Amino acid sequence: MGVTQHDVIIIGAGVAGLTAGTLLAERGLDVALVAKGEPTACLSTGCVDICSLDHEPLHGISHLPEEHPYHLVSRGVIREALIRFQIIMEEMMLPYSGSLENNRLVLSALGTYKTTCLAPVTMAAAPQNDDDDLHIITFTGLKDFYPSYIIARRKNSSFSAYNAGVSTTMGLAANFEREDFLDSFILWLEKTKIRESKIALPAVLGLESAAAIVKIIEERVGKKVFEIPTIPPSMPGRRLFNALKDYFRKKGGTIYWSWPVSGVEKTKNIIEAVITPSEGRPNSLNAKAFILASGSFVGGGLHARRDTIVENIFNLPVFNPGKRDDWFDSDYFSLNHTIGKAGIIADSSFRPKDAPWENIFVCGGILAHTEVLKNGCGHGLALATGHAAAVSCIGYLK
Amino acid sequence: MMKYEHCIRCTICVENCPVFRVNPDFPGPKQSGPDAQRFRMEREKSVDKWVLLCSQCKRCNMACPCGVEPAEIILQAQQRYGLQNPRTLAYLLFANNYYLSALGSLTAPLANKVADTKIGKRIFHAMGITTYLPFPKFSFKTMKSAKKKKSKSAKKVAFFYGCFINFYRPDIGRKIIRLLESFDVDVVLPDQWCCGLPALGNGNLAIARYFAQKNASSLSNYIDAGYDVIYTCTSCGLCLLHDYPGILEIPQAKKIAESTYDLHEYIIGLIDDGYIKPQFGAVKRKIAYHIPCHLRALGIGYPAVKIMNMIPGLEFNIFDDTCCGLNGSYGFKKTNETTAVQLGKRAVSLIKKTGAQNIMADCGSCRMQLGGLSGMDALDPAEIICESLGITDEK
Numbered sequence A: 001m002g003v004t005q006h007d008v009i010i011i012g013a014g015v016a017g018l019t020a021g022t023l024l025a026e027r028g029l030d031v032a033l034v035a036k037g038e039p040t041a042c043l044s045t046g047c048v049d050i051c052s053l054d055h056e057p058l059h060g061i062s063h064l065p066e067e068h069p070y071h072l073v074s075r076g077v078i079r080e081a082l083i084r085f086q087i088i089m090e091e092m093m094l095p096y097s098g099s100l101e102n103n104r105l106v107l108s109a110l111g112t113y114k115t116t117c118l119a120p121v122t123m124a125a126a127p128q129n130d131d132d133d134l135h136i137i138t139f140t141g142l143k144d145f146y147p148s149y150i151i152a153r154r155k156n157s158s159f160s161a162y163n164a165g166v167s168t169t170m171g172l173a174a175n176f177e178r179e180d181f182l183d184s185f186i187l188w189l190e191k192t193k194i195r196e197s198k199i200a201l202p203a204v205l206g207l208e209s210a211a212a213i214v215k216i217i218e219e220r221v222g223k224k225v226f227e228i229p230t231i232p233p234s235m236p237g238r239r240l241f242n243a244l245k246d247y248f249r250k251k252g253g254t255i256y257w258s259w260p261v262s263g264v265e266k267t268k269n270i271i272e273a274v275i276t277p278s279e280g281r282p283n284s285l286n287a288k289a290f291i292l293a294s295g296s297f298v299g300g301g302l303h304a305r306r307d308t309i310v311e312n313i314f315n316l317p318v319f320n321p322g323k324r325d326d327w328f329d330s331d332y333f334s335l336n337h338t339i340g341k342a343g344i345i346a347d348s349s350f351r352p353k354d355a356p357w358e359n360i361f362v363c364g365g366i367l368a369h370t371e372v373l374k375n376g377c378g379h380g381l382a383l384a385t386g387h388a389a390a391v392s393c394i395g396y397l398k
Numbered sequence B: 001m002m003k004y005e006h007c008i009r010c011t012i013c014v015e016n017c018p019v020f021r022v023n024p025d026f027p028g029p030k031q032s033g034p035d036a037q038r039f040r041m042e043r044e045k046s047v048d049k050w051v052l053l054c055s056q057c058k059r060c061n062m063a064c065p066c067g068v069e070p071a072e073i074i075l076q077a078q079q080r081y082g083l084q085n086p087r088t089l090a091y092l093l094f095a096n097n098y099y100l101s102a103l104g105s106l107t108a109p110l111a112n113k114v115a116d117t118k119i120g121k122r123i124f125h126a127m128g129i130t131t132y133l134p135f136p137k138f139s140f141k142t143m144k145s146a147k148k149k150k151s152k153s154a155k156k157v158a159f160f161y162g163c164f165i166n167f168y169r170p171d172i173g174r175k176i177i178r179l180l181e182s183f184d185v186d187v188v189l190p191d192q193w194c195c196g197l198p199a200l201g202n203g204n205l206a207i208a209r210y211f212a213q214k215n216a217s218s219l220s221n222y223i224d225a226g227y228d229v230i231y232t233c234t235s236c237g238l239c240l241l242h243d244y245p246g247i248l249e250i251p252q253a254k255k256i257a258e259s260t261y262d263l264h265e266y267i268i269g270l271i272d273d274g275y276i277k278p279q280f281g282a283v284k285r286k287i288a289y290h291i292p293c294h295l296r297a298l299g300i301g302y303p304a305v306k307i308m309n310m311i312p313g314l315e316f317n318i319f320d321d322t323c324c325g326l327n328g329s330y331g332f333k334k335t336n337e338t339t340a341v342q343l344g345k346r347a348v349s350l351i352k353k354t355g356a357q358n359i360m361a362d363c364g365s366c367r368m369q370l371g372g373l374s375g376m377d378a379l380d381p382a383e384i385i386c387e388s389l390g391i392t393d394e395k
Helices: A015-026 A057-062 A075-091 A147-153 A169-176 A179-191 A210-221 A235-250 A380-397 B012-016 B018-022 B028-037 B049-053 B059-063 B070-084 B089-095 B097-106 B108-116 B118-126 B162-168 B170-182 B197-201 B205-224 B234-243 B253-258 B263-272 B293-298 B303-308 B334-353 B364-374 B381-389
Strands: A002-011 A031-034 A104-107 A113-116 A134-139 A158-162 A198-202 A224-228 A254-256 A263-266 A271-276 A283-292 A360-362 B155-160 B185-188 B228-231 B260-262 B286-290 B315-319 B358-360 B377-379
Touching: A002 A015, A002 A380, A015 A031, A015 A075, A015 A235, A015 A380, A031 A283, A057 A075, A075 A235, A075 A380, A104 A224, A134 A147, A147 A158, A158 A179, A169 A179, A169 A235, A169 B018, A179 A210, A210 A224, A210 A235, A235 A254, A283 A380, A360 A380, B012 B028, B012 B059, B018 B334, B028 B049, B028 B059, B028 B070, B049 B070, B049 B334, B059 B070, B059 B293, B070 B197, B070 B205, B089 B097, B089 B197, B097 B108, B097 B162, B097 B197, B108 B118, B155 B170, B155 B205, B162 B170, B162 B234, B162 B364, B170 B185, B170 B381, B197 B205, B197 B234, B205 B228, B205 B234, B205 B253, B228 B234, B228 B263, B234 B253, B234 B260, B234 B293, B253 B260, B260 B263, B263 B303, B263 B381, B286 B303, B286 B334, B303 B315, B303 B381, B315 B334, B334 B364, B358 B364, B364 B377, B377 B381
Parallel strands: A002 A031, A002 A283, A031 A254, A134 A158, A134 A198, A198 A224, A283 A360, B155 B185, B155 B228, B228 B260, B286 B315, B286 B358, B358 B377
Antiparallel strands: A104 A113, A263 A271, A271 A283
């Protein structure tokens, strides 16, 4: 069995895992990240929601129930995590707008608003009220983006369609990375008589250089331009993931893709190694500490059996919100499905409660009582707890 | 393996599909994999020709958070399509690439000349084969002619060198043998044929299985005699480890998988065990390390990186988000030329941005594509290791 020693191994390549990983790598630790597949962050709007319950995110957090994991992180640490995130994204050429003082709005593909804290700069010019007049651009044949939905909700708005020869978000984004494509698009835009003050597009403006592309269009056309997040494949989500992952690697972090953890080597109070089946022959990685950031149900961190919810890697105790009958609200679209409370309860050092091992830390969506949808804390909670878990892990390794 | 029913339609696979990025005719791994699978009936003829546009890079398998493995579903559909529909000449030829290459090597000086002429190119085009890349040069001196030394070391390996090294770059193969011998490892060259991957990729399960069975019985004998198997081509490796126990249903597959190592994984093992303590000399190069899709799919991390980290003076950047686009014989087919060239050019432009002097890749086909499109030298990681340890070309 191949044995390789690292300081810390992180399980899960989502926002929580990568936040912890980048912090540890910056502090000079030898960090490896193992991932079964790609994170659900790729499916997200790329926006960082801290707490959408109140206009001021921190005020919203103070109203969350006392068992919510946000209360394990001090205000100072939340602020630090957020500022650090903004510095990283600036360096990775995808700056994020917004601050912890006030939430902001992002226009959705339905013409409604999403409340968030930090939005990628490509969405910075999104209207903050119904007054702005918008010209919406769509692409011939593009599914799942219908400007009429938005126009129905907004006066003074109209739309045009550009025939790009491709009709998928992924294909469009790949094309926008080509200078000749971008140039013909802008020429078309200039010819289209747009009277509105802002131009809105579905989020397809490139993959690697989105921020720069928005800027180029704005400069040439002389109007504010912003993206509207689409349903997956979601380019802003993928850009966020790519930026964090590239930064992690830049700081010396190692990533093992296609590495589902299937077993654990442990003593009474220490986790020694994690094992993957590999192709045919198991491979193991040793470390002094482990951070579990494997996400919630979709990410694969939690698994719901018929009668109980389990965590499959370390078999940690999972908080089950009652019996199966209690897990779901009768209204499908309700934000009150109590299954959102399921997860691992962490203590103030981000170690799982009632587990015997001293060198394991948990963070992100796998934590109990998060209720991410209800509280509007997607990515924000991951940033805060990922940061805090990494700090706690550094303290342990000292 | 998880079934297509486990797909939750999240589209992470689509985001990772290189072909979908550039070819609007390919509906992507979700639609051609799990989505279409529920409409594929045993008693109905296979009509979904577009499954052939999948290059089998396996990036969708790696990305899926639910373990569905869309590439495997598509691979099955490709075999079915291949079986039920008339095969075009290019597909037939590439499935039998091994024999073609053997013939090419045997007649190397002539074959190379013909491949370079206008008539040669016209013949290729008529067969549906592109010539945007110069066809790799056959080598008259294949691996079989490498000298065998007999000694009695504690470590012994059977070297599965693969067709690329054998027919086109046996010099790299011979270097690897000398590298291993310098580590006091006995190297034998077992009887071997094409691993079967080109046949699979061209929808010819029967030929793939024929090769696989022959390889399996040969390798299995060596494993019984206490040898480990090492591979250097990551696509051969993935075929041995993933397809032999999987779609090819080879009885000895489990045994082979348990004793088969990537070259660099094996060397790292020797270092970890304290069997060797190599003194790496400085290599002053700035390198772009292109990770072959199939190395990523193996789930062993990037073992060569660990060795590169020990080489003083070596600067390198890792590129594992870009597929080179060639995918073995895939890019040599006229129908896939645009896809292959677009993907290759994108990979090259990202590499050039780093100011690297050389490209490095474990896979011969990646090297051929990136070297050809960039005009830069594309090296095997083993060549860098040899340079660092002072193992030079044979006189």
